[in-house]
Amino acid sequence: MNINATLIGQSITFFLFVWFCMKFIWPPIVQALDARKKQIADGLAAGERGRQELELATRRATSDLHEAKQKASEIIAQAEKRSSQIVDEAKDTARAEADRIIAAAQASVAQEVVRAREALRVHVAELAVAGAERILRREVDAKVHADLLTAIQNEL
Amino acid sequence: MATETLTSSEYIRHHLTNLTYGKLPGGDWGIAQNAEQAKEMGFWAINLDTMGMSILLGVVFLALFSSVARSVRQGVPSGLQNFVELMVEFVENSVRGSFNGRNPLVAPLALTIFTWIFLMNLVDLVPVDWIPHLAIALGVPFFRAVPSTDPNITFGMSLDVFAMVVFYSIKVKGLGGFLGELSFQPFGKIGLPANLFLEGVNLISKPVSLALRLFGNMYAGEMIFILIAIMFGAGIGIGVFGGVLQWAWAVFHVLIVTLQAFIFMTLTIVYLDMAHQEHH
Numbered sequence: 001m002n003i004n005a006t007l008i009g010q011s012i013t014f015f016l017f018v019w020f021c022m023k024f025i026w027p028p029i030v031q032a033l034d035a036r037k038k039q040i041a042d043g044l045a046a047g048e049r050g051r052q053e054l055e056l057a058t059r060r061a062t063s064d065l066h067e068a069k070q071k072a073s074e075i076i077a078q079a080e081k082r083s084s085q086i087v088d089e090a091k092d093t094a095r096a097e098a099d100r101i102i103a104a105a106q107a108s109v110a111q112e113v114v115r116a117r118e119a120l121r122v123h124v125a126e127l128a129v130a131g132a133e134r135i136l137r138r139e140v141d142a143k144v145h146a147d148l149l150t151a152i153q154n155e156l
Numbered sequence: 157m158a159t160e161t162l163t164s165s166e167y168i169r170h171h172l173t174n175l176t177y178g179k180l181p182g183g184d185w186g187i188a189q190n191a192e193q194a195k196e197m198g199f200w201a202i203n204l205d206t207m208g209m210s211i212l213l214g215v216v217f218l219a220l221f222s223s224v225a226r227s228v229r230q231g232v233p234s235g236l237q238n239f240v241e242l243m244v245e246f247v248e249n250s251v252r253g254s255f256n257g258r259n260p261l262v263a264p265l266a267l268t269i270f271t272w273i274f275l276m277n278l279v280d281l282v283p284v285d286w287i288p289h290l291a292i293a294l295g296v297p298f299f300r301a302v303p304s305t306d307p308n309i310t311f312g313m314s315l316d317v318f319a320m321v322v323f324y325s326i327k328v329k330g331l332g333g334f335l336g337e338l339s340f341q342p343f344g345k346i347g348l349p350a351n352l353f354l355e356g357v358n359l360i361s362k363p364v365s366l367a368l369r370l371f372g373n374m375y376a377g378e379m380i381f382i383l384i385a386i387m388f389g390a391g392i393g394i395g396v397f398g399g400v401l402q403w404a405w406a407v408f409h410v411l412i413v414t415l416q417a418f419i420f421m422t423l424t425i426v427y428l429d430m431a432h433q434e435h436h
Contacts, residue, residue: 002195003308004178006203010210010312017214017272018316022264025218025225029244030263032228039230 125153164386171284171382173298174306175205175291189297205291205299206306213275213303221271243271247421254425257432259324262425269313270421276303277374277413281406284381304374304416310367317424318363324431333434362427366420373416377409 129149169191176194178201180186187204188194194201224240233241247267255262279287279302291299303309325334338355339348384405387398 002174002176002197002201003311004176004197004199004201004203006201006207006306006308007312007315009202009207010309011316013207013211013214014268014272014313014316017218018261018265018268020218021221021268022261025221026244026264026267028225028228029221029240030248032230033241033245033248035230 121156124156168382174203174300175296175298176201177204203306203308206303206309209301210276210303210309214272217271217275250422251425255429262428266421266425269424270417273420274417277416280374280377280409284385302374302378304370305378307371310371314363314367321427321431324428328432329434366423370416370420373412377412380405
């Protein structure tokens, strides 16, 4: 319980210990702590950045998907439109072709008719002439009455 | 344990006597054989027990922490490094919380104070008879194991803190500023003597209160342990009751041990903070 030189001894010891702690213990530990703190902060920041990037990519993927779907449906619609157009065109062509064939047939029929009529006319004329000849017997000269005959022929 | 050959007061006195080395009455240098001899040695004597324990515990602290400091890794810490880092961060937060200046000394100082005083106080939890009896078995007459129950130890530390407070006050404010703070506050120039008296008391009370608070708490704690230990010699019933009491007091004392170390550290930080602050 006496105050004695222990006081001085303790003072000196204390200073030495504090000096040692300040020189050799505190700096490396605090440095390591700071470094780790920075590392953790960096890691967290990187994680956050990664999360944001992921979110961004997801959003982009979603929008891409959406766009692709839209495009696909557009293409399908276009194709449908085109196909119906082709069908219509084909129908039109077919109808036109049919009309043409019918027209051609009708034309050829008409031609046939004309030809037949022509032949008939000739025939009838001949018959008529022959009839007239028979009726008139040689009174009618074919050469003299050619004009008349032709006129009759034309009337038929 | 109060043995048959010892009375209670002798037992207590034995527990409170330091192992003092100094000049014996005969003129030789040696270890005092009783309290009276130790007293007669005057100032130029040294308490081998408290001084030795204090240095031992300080070395334990420094060895423990410097082993970590040497192999400190940035990666995931393990075991001891974890604990040391916990302490360092705790102290760093305390310093950051109450110290506003910039001084690389303060944080290591606070760490040293906290850990060292904590270890010194912790010896109080070792049953009071173990270390003295071990010492007697080794032929050493006295051994006070708890350094912080020796006012020399607590004053030794608080005077260092006081020296630092004065040093940094003068360094930061200049000698004039420091003396001005002592002389011209709080009553201005007219009340100079009163100022000097008040501020002087204020200044001196810092180391005195630091040292006496720690010493008083630890001394009282040890005293209670010793008184409880006396009960062990008084029959089985009282002995068992004493055992329960000792356990309870030890549990409570863990709090005091930590608290006193923390208070010493925090007040040191605050005093140094005040020394760094300029008053206008």
